[in-house]
Amino acid sequence: MTSRELIRWTRLYEKRAKRGSSVLVTLVAAVAMAAFVYWRADEAGPLAASRAWIGATLVAFGFAFMRVPFHLYWRQDAALLAQLPIAGGALFDAAWYRCIRAALATTLVVIAGAAPLLALDAGEVSWATRPLSTTPIAGELHGLSLFDFFIRHVAVAGVLGLVAACFLPAVATWAASLVAYGGATKLELATQLAGAPVRAEARPQVPASNSAILGALPGFASTVVIVFVIIVASWLWGRTPKLSAATVLVGLAVISALALAAVRATAPKVMGTILRDVSALDRQQLATLEIRPPTALERAIASMLGEAALPYRKDARLMRRRYPMAFALGALAFLVLVIVGLARPADPMPWLVGVIVAAGLYAGALAGRLFRPPIELPRLAATLPISARARLRAKVAWVVAWAVIFVGIPLVFAAVRLS
Numbered sequence: 574m575t576s577r578e579l580i581r582w583t584r585l586y587e588k589r590a591k592r593g594s595s596v597l598v599t600l601v602a603a604v605a606m607a608a609f610v611y612w613r614a615d616e617a618g619p620l621a622a623s624r625a626w627i628g629a630t631l632v633a634f635g636f637a638f639m640r641v642p643f644h645l646y647w648r649q650d651a652a653l654l655a656q657l658p659i660a661g662g663a664l665f666d667a668a669w670y671r672c673i674r675a676a677l678a679t680t681l682v683v684i685a686g687a688a689p690l691l692a693l694d695a696g697e698v699s700w701a702t703r704p705l706s707t708t709p710i711a712g713e714l715h716g717l718s719l720f721d722f723f724i725r726h727v728a729v730a731g732v733l734g735l736v737a738a739c740f741l742p743a744v745a746t747w748a749a750s751l752v753a754y755g756g757a758t759k760l761e762l763a764t765q766l767a768g769a770p771v772r773a774e775a776r777p778q779v780p781a782s783n784s785a786i787l788g789a790l791p792g793f794a795s796t797v798v799i800v801f802v803i804i805v806a807s808w809l810w811g812r813t814p815k816l817s818a819a820t821v822l823v824g825l826a827v828i829s830a831l832a833l834a835a836v837r838a839t840a841p842k843v844m845g846t847i848l849r850d851v852s853a854l855d856r857q858q859l860a861t862l863e864i865r866p867p868t869a870l871e872r873a874i875a876s877m878l879g880e881a882a883l884p885y886r887k888d889a890r891l892m893r894r895r896y897p898m899a900f901a902l903g904a905l906a907f908l909v910l911v912i913v914g915l916a917r918p919a920d921p922m923p924w925l926v927g928v929i930v931a932a933g934l935y936a937g938a939l940a941g942r943l944f945r946p947p948i949e950l951p952r953l954a955a956t957l958p959i960s961a962r963a964r965l966r967a968k969v970a971w972v973v974a975w976a977v978i979f980v981g982i983p984l985v986f987a988a989v990r991l992s
Contacts, residue, residue: 574658574660576662576667578663579659580666580667580670583670583671599681602682603682603685604685606626606633606682606685607685607689609926610622610629610687611689611692612625613923614689614693619693619697619701619722620701620810621923623690623722623810624923625926626686626687626690626809627729627802627803627806627809627923628924628926629927629930630683630686630729630730631799631802631803632930632931633679633683634679634683634736634737634799636931637679637737638737638795639791639935639938641742641745642745642791644671644675645668645671645672645742645745646745647851651848654848655849656849659845660841661840661841661842661843661844664840664848665746665837665840665841668844669742669833669837672738676734676735677734677738679733679734679737680733680734683730684726684727684730687730690722690726691723693722695718698717698718698719698722699715699717700716701716701810702722702811703715704811722810725809726809729802729809729822732822732825733798735825735826735829735830736829738829739830740828742833743829743832743835744832746836746840746844747790747836748786748789748790748791749847749851750839750847751790752850752851753843753846753849753850754843754846787851788901792898792901801816802821804816805817805821865890865893865894866890867886867890868893870974870978871886871889871890874889878966878970879963880959880960880963881964882967883959883967884968885971887967888948888949888967888968889971892939892942892943895948899939902935903932903975903978903980906928906979906980907979907980907982907983908983909928910983911987913991914988914990917990917991921987925987928980932976936975936976939972939975940968940972943972949964949968
């Protein structure tokens with residue numbers, strides 16, 4: 574099967590299985606972002622609108638970055654595709670097509686979100702974006718034209734779209750290849766313990782945690798990209814950032830293209846193994862004897878849940894084991910809100926709204942994971958002497974505790990400092 578045939582089959586499968594309209598979701602997101610930017614422009618002027626746009630854009634692309642592994646290998650059909658006689662190159666191309674489609678949708682949303690900038694007064698934009706570090710000898714300083722102001726936002730959106738379509742898929746595929754070729758040692762050890770023969774020749778493996786690699790590498794790459802964009806964000810409104818905006822944006826674009834080319838060259842050899850091993854990762858992780866008791870905080874929360882205490886302890890331990898990025902991203906949201914409270918920026922609204930919206934979206938994703946394997950096995954759970962209401966209360970308690978600890982507490986701190 575060629576790449577084109579597999580992509581056509583994938584589109585047909587998704588069309589039949591789709592429950593909602595992705596076009597409608599894209600339109601709603603674009604309208605919501607445009608309304609937010611327009612509101613900030615009407616309330617506080619061009620600079621506030623630009624800051625609101627960059628904050629919303631980073632949230633949108635942060636969500637797109639997190640979705641990349643789900644387009645590549647964390648899919649329900651991954652195990653089936655790995656068993657079919659399909660070349661690794663075709664498997665990668667079909668997965669990359671999904672990444673491109675998602676990145677394009679996100680890029681269109683944020684460009685549409687920048688459309689209200691074109692409705693601003695040209696003189697007001699020029700005055701707001703004038704250079705502040707230069708004293709004119711004669712005459713007035715002029716800032717950016719309305720078109721230049723808009724195009725700079727489009728350029729940032731385009732580069733972030735390229736990163737989401739090329740760089741993050743390359744990093745996620747590389748991380749999965751480390752897991753796939755690093756998991757053989759564990760499988761051979763388990764085979765030896767079971768008494769079965771093991772091949773004498775064994776490839777050298779990368780000694781690393783599967784969960785840490787799959788979560789940490791794409792998460793670290795996303796963080797680096799977002800930090801660089803934040804550093805050069807002042808270029809959008811005519812300021813001179815500490816790093817050259819042209820160097821950063823062109824560098825991200827070039828690195829994205831080179832990284833994808835390098836990974837695509839190796840994809841025919843590794844993509845089938847990646848789909849097979851990563852799709853089996855949940856069972857491998859839950860089969861290991863890495864049993865750790867609930868933390869003191871988890872025990873304190875469980876003590877208040879009554880009948881739901883037992884399923885809560887189970888959910889808390891498995892979520893901590895299976896999704897460590899939930900705590901890393903929660904800590905990042907906590908840190909951003911604390912920094913906003915300490916720094917007290919002139920316009921904190923974009924950062925507060927961005928963090929709250931991003932945390933809300935991610936909390937929804939975590940809530941969905943609590944109801945799916947490997948955290949919850951519906952058929953097995955139905956046979957246990959625990960009511961469905963208690964299981965639901967346990968999952969709600971976990972999500973609420975995560976939101977309160979990582980978002981609620983620092984948000985109150987930031988609000989007090991900003992008041």
